Amino acid sequence: MERKTMNTNLDKLSKEDLEQLKKDVDKALKSVDARRKAEAKRAADQAAKEYGFSLDDLFGSTAAKGTKGLPKYANPADPTQTWTGRGRKPGWVNDALKAGKSLDDLAL
Template sequence: MQLEDMTLEELKRLRKDVEKAIETYEARQLSEARAKLEAQAKELGYSLETIAGVSKTGSAKRLPKYRHPDNPTLTWTGRGRKPKWFIDALESGYEKKYLEI
């Protein structure tokens, strides 16, 4: 379908989808990089946390699992109470998978 053939509502929906894809690009790239590194670590018989020197004890800081789409300094480990930015992002149409790091 050509852009000229689309209705105003279809164009606005397309723009929203493109903006969301742009905003979540870095998060998707980081998620892919993490998956590749975890696979390589597993091939070597280690966890990524072990190679990175991160402790899995209860007092250790957990690695963030989710990142704010507009402000990458806001993260969440996926444990405990959901932060307001995470809830707001879901309510505004983001899927959980697009917020993953």
């Protein structure tokens, strides 16, 4: 993986700027983790389907474990907010649709 370098000189930032940067980095890391986890779940689901199974067939019912299914959509402004496409649409989905986006725009 290629590592990107930042041209930010941290010594020149104020304490408040550094604290905000830390919050932004923590939020970005959570977002990356949530996206990667959703991608891994979709890949596992696809692999199971290639053999004629579902993840429930292989690992038991996810409903018994309290999960609601694999996320299919994510909030572009905060990818940690996901929706499976079932049940009531979250507010961020309704807001995006009102703003002219489609569900395809929100798809993972």
